[in-house]
Structures are given as C-alpha cells and as structure tokens.
Amino acid sequence: MKKLIDWLKKSESIQVFFSVVFLVLIVWFCRNFSIPELLRNFFRLIAYILFLFVIGKLATYIKERISRRLLLSEKISIQVTLVSLFAIVIGILVFGILQTHVYEADSNIADILSTTITIVGTLTVGGAAVIQLRKHKLYEEQAELDREVKTKQLEAMEQDRAVKEKQLEATDIDRFTKAYEHLRSDSLFVRMDALLRLEKLGKEKPEEQKSIVRILSSFIIDHIQSERTLEKGYFIATPIEGYEFRPNVDVFFACEIASQIWVDSNQTVELYLRNLQAQQLDLIGVKLKGANLSAANFHGAELDSADLEGAELTWSNLLGTKLECVRGFNIKQLTHAPGIKIDETTLLSPSIRIEYDLWRARLKTAARIVPLNKEDDDFDEYLV
Numbered sequence: 001m002k003k004l005i006d007w008l009k010k011s012e013s014i015q016v017f018f019s020v021v022f023l024v025l026i027v028w029f030c031r032n033f034s035i036p037e038l039l040r041n042f043f044r045l046i047a048y049i050l051f052l053f054v055i056g057k058l059a060t061y062i063k064e065r066i067s068r069r070l071l072l073s074e075k076i077s078i079q080v081t082l083v084s085l086f087a088i089v090i091g092i093l094v095f096g097i098l099q100t101h102v103y104e105a106d107s108n109i110a111d112i113l114s115t116t117i118t119i120v121g122t123l124t125v126g127g128a129a130v131i132q133l134r135k136h137k138l139y140e141e142q143a144e145l146d147r148e149v150k151t152k153q154l155e156a157m158e159q160d161r162a163v164k165e166k167q168l169e170a171t172d173i174d175r176f177t178k179a180y181e182h183l184r185s186d187s188l189f190v191r192m193d194a195l196l197r198l199e200k201l202g203k204e205k206p207e208e209q210k211s212i213v214r215i216l217s218s219f220i221i222d223h224i225q226s227e228r229t230l231e232k233g234y235f236i237a238t239p240i241e242g243y244e245f246r247p248n249v250d251v252f253f254a255c256e257i258a259s260q261i262w263v264d265s266n267q268t269v270e271l272y273l274r275n276l277q278a279q280q281l282d283l284i285g286v287k288l289k290g291a292n293l294s295a296a297n298f299h300g301a302e303l304d305s306a307d308l309e310g311a312e313l314t315w316s317n318l319l320g321t322k323l324e325c326v327r328g329f330n331i332k333q334l335t336h337a338p339g340i341k342i343d344e345t346t347l348l349s350p351s352i353r354i355e356y357d358l359w360r361a362r363l364k365t366a367a368r369i370v371p372l373n374k375e376d377d378d379f380d381e382y383l384v
Helices: 002-008 011-029 035-040 042-070 074-105 107-183 188-204 206-224 249-264 350-369 378-382
Strands: 235-237 245-247
Touching (some): 107 188, 107 206, 188 206, 206 249
Antiparallel strands (some): 235 245
C-alpha cells in the first residue's frame, strides 16, 4: 500500500493508471463486436479515451489546487487524490455498463449517447488545453516571481556588503586613529600595544602598508631626535662603553615592523628616515632593511649587528660609525651613494674595507688621468 501511495504521488503515475484502465475497458467493450462495428465505433472510442485522459488530468489539477488553496498536508492530499480516483473509476465503470445496455436495447438512444460522448470528449479536450495553458501561465508567473525574489535577494546582499565595507572602513580608520594616539603616550606598554595593532593591521590590509610605514617613520624620527633623557622613557641607559643612550625597545620594534613590510611588499614600501639625527647612539641590532637613510647622521653611532640590507645611504654621515658586523651590507651601498662621508674612523668589516680602499684608489687614479671639471663638486665628496 505504501509503494502504491508513493507511486501515486507523481502526476505521471496517474496518467499511467488511467491508460491501463483505458486498455482494460477497450478489451472489454470489443469482446462481442465485429469488425464493422469496431470501425463504426472507432471515433467513439477515441473520444472516450480522450475523455478519460482529461479526467485524469483534471484529477491531478484538482489535487494540486486543493492542496495549494487549503494548505493540506502531504498525507491528506494523497487521501483526497485516492478518493477522487476511486470516484472516477466507479463513474467510468457505471458509464461503461450503461453504454453497453443502451447499445443492445435501442440503437437511436445509443447514437444519441455516442454523440453526447463525442461532444463531451471534445469539450474535455478543449478544457484540458485551457487548463494546460493556464498551468503554463502559472509557471511563467511563478518563474517571474522567483526572478524578482532572487533579484531582491542579490540587491539586499549587495547592500549588506556595502554596509559591511563601510563598517570595516570606519573600523580601520578608528584603529589607525587609536594607534596614532597611543604611539604618543608616555607609557611604553601603551606604545608597544599600538605597534602590535599596526603590525596586525598591515598583515590584514596590505593596501594600508604605506600609511603604516609613514606612521612608523614619524614615530622613529620623533623618538630618536627627542631630548635625550631617561625620564620620558624614550631612551634607556646602555652598558656599551663610550655610549650613554640607547633607544627604547619600541623604536627597535617599529624598525622591525617596517623592515618586514619592506620584505612583504617586494621592496616597494620603504621606511623614510631622511635627515635622521642618530649620532652617538647605541643602535646595536636595529633592523633598517630598505630604509631611506639619505643625509642621516650616524656620526659615532654603534651599528654592529644591524641589518642594512637595501638601505639608501646617499649623503649620510658615517664618520666614526661602527659597521664591522652589519648584516646585509655590501660595497655597492658605499660606492653608489654620492656624498657619503667615510674615513679611517669608520669601522668597516675587513672585506668591505679592502674593497672600498681599492675603489678609492682606482677613483684617484682615474682623477689623475682624466681632467676634472672645476665646477664638479660631487667628486670631492667621494674622496672625503
């Protein structure tokens, strides 16, 4: 019974059911007919089959309409369909029995009845066509409604996305503002927290890395060039002999963040420290990868173990600067830096010192061979 019910859930199953009933009725009606009678009743049988077919369609349509209008459950809808089918089958059997008795009793009544069946069959076929057109129209209307609903959903999603983007943008601005304000705090812990927030923001928003590096550049310059005292917490005492001050850890951390951004951005976002005044400071281990140190003053500064990979040193002052164990440092950063100030007091690594002295010797030899323009001052800068 359950399989029968599952089978009858499909509208195609109802059509198959009535088709089987048609075949059974045709065999039953034709058992006593001769060939002329079969030919005579051919069109009547066609009308009868169409009539039954349309009844099946109507049963399906009525079931769908009743279920949709009355909001019936699936179980009740199946029961209504079964009752309708049972009533239709009983009606067909009674109609067939009456038709058989009429044919045998009175031919005139049989002709009237067959004509009536033909008319009814024609009407039912027309009704079926109208129902099919109505159903197609309903499908089109439903499809149009679905399209409108989807369009509204897409518009709503687009609006939500725009609202979220504005909220995120406002959040980012708020994060920048708070970080900038906290960097001006006198508390080391507040400044470190602000730097951590900027580092996280730079990883989440690569497009904001330039703005972050600008903030870090301003922060480093302000702290290094501030009044050198231990009271504000910008500097700490250093155990290195000959030096009195060392920038606090927040400055070194800011340099490290900027150096990492330079690496992550494929060397396109540089730390701008032009004209930095860092003379006589303990800067051991500072990371200045890709930093623009043009015209910076490192006179007498301690830069051992610093990372100067890709740093720009044009016109910078390295007199008395300790650069013996600098990482990422090469001879080209000295020879391709016009105006750089280096002398015997600049402590370079042995290999770089040898290469630099050879370069200066070649340069002096070339100066003796090729007459120099008296107005050319750049060459004198190389020979400081």
